[in-house]
Amino acid sequence: MSTGDMARMTGNTLRTVRFYEEAGILNPERRSAGGHRLFSKIELQRLQLISDLRAAGLSLDEIRALLEVKAKSTTAVGASTTIIAEVDKQLAVLDQRIAVLSKLRTELATARNTLQVCRTCTDVGFPDSCLSCDKLTTQGEVPASLGVLWGLRDPH
Numbered sequence: 001m002s003t004g005d006m007a008r009m010t011g012n013t014l015r016t017v018r019f020y021e022e023a024g025i026l027n028p029e030r031r032s033a034g035g036h037r038l039f040s041k042i043e044l045q046r047l048q049l050i051s052d053l054r055a056a057g058l059s060l061d062e063i064r065a066l067l068e069v070k071a072k073s074t075t076a077v078g079a080s081t082t083i084i085a086e087v088d089k090q091l092a093v094l095d096q097r098i099a100v101l102s103k104l105r106t107e108l109a110t111a112r113n114t115l116q117v118c119r120t121c122t123d124v125g126f127p128d129s130c131l132s133c134d135k136l137t138t139q140g141e142v143p144a145s146l147g148v149l150w151g152l153r154d155p156h
Contacts, residue, residue, distance in 0.1 A: 001039045002032075010047050020050060025064055056094060104145075111146035118150075127151065 001009070006026075007017045020026040021037070026047060028037035039047075046067070053063050066086055073079035117135040131152060136142055142152055 001041075001044060003037050003039070006039050006044055006047055009044060010051050012047065012051060017047065020047065023060060023064070025050060025060075025067055056090075057097065058090065107143050107145045110143045111149065114142060114146055115150070 003014055003017050006012070007014050017026065021028065026039070026043055029040040029043065030038050032038055050063055050067075053066075054060075058066075066083070069082045069086070070079045073082065114136060121133075121135075123129045123133070130136070130150060136150075136152070146152065
């Protein structure tokens with residue numbers, strides 16, 4: 001596959017693919033007669049993993065370290081122990097992020113749903129009247145995020 005194929009198939013840019021090659025974490029299998037880099041399917045899978053790990057918040061150095069564990073180890077036991085420890089660490093980080101994202105998603109979805117009543121607001125006292133608006137409070141407890149976004153909390 002060409003650099004362009006790799007970029008398209010993983011949702012990356014040509015620049016990103018070239019950057020990862022320059023960083024030494026992607027390796028073209030060979031070059032075409034015209035000098036174009038050609039990558040194997042395993043490098044496509046590697047690029048997808050790199051992209052996913054970056055999206056999950058890992059740094060390039062952390063990714064490089066993961067990718068190099070096997071090559072730098074002298075035994076399968078050592079390599080697998082190192083990879084398992086690093087994967088366990090990353091799983092814990094991901095679990096924390098998932099919990100935060102899940103909480104935030106619920107909070108924002110509730111805020112969005114609560115704000116639906118404001119789409120038909122004709123109160124001439126806007127925005128000052130929002131603090132005492134019964135339409136917002138009759139829907140139940142106003143989410144904290146909505147209080148911040150909509151200025152409903154008294155700062156005193």
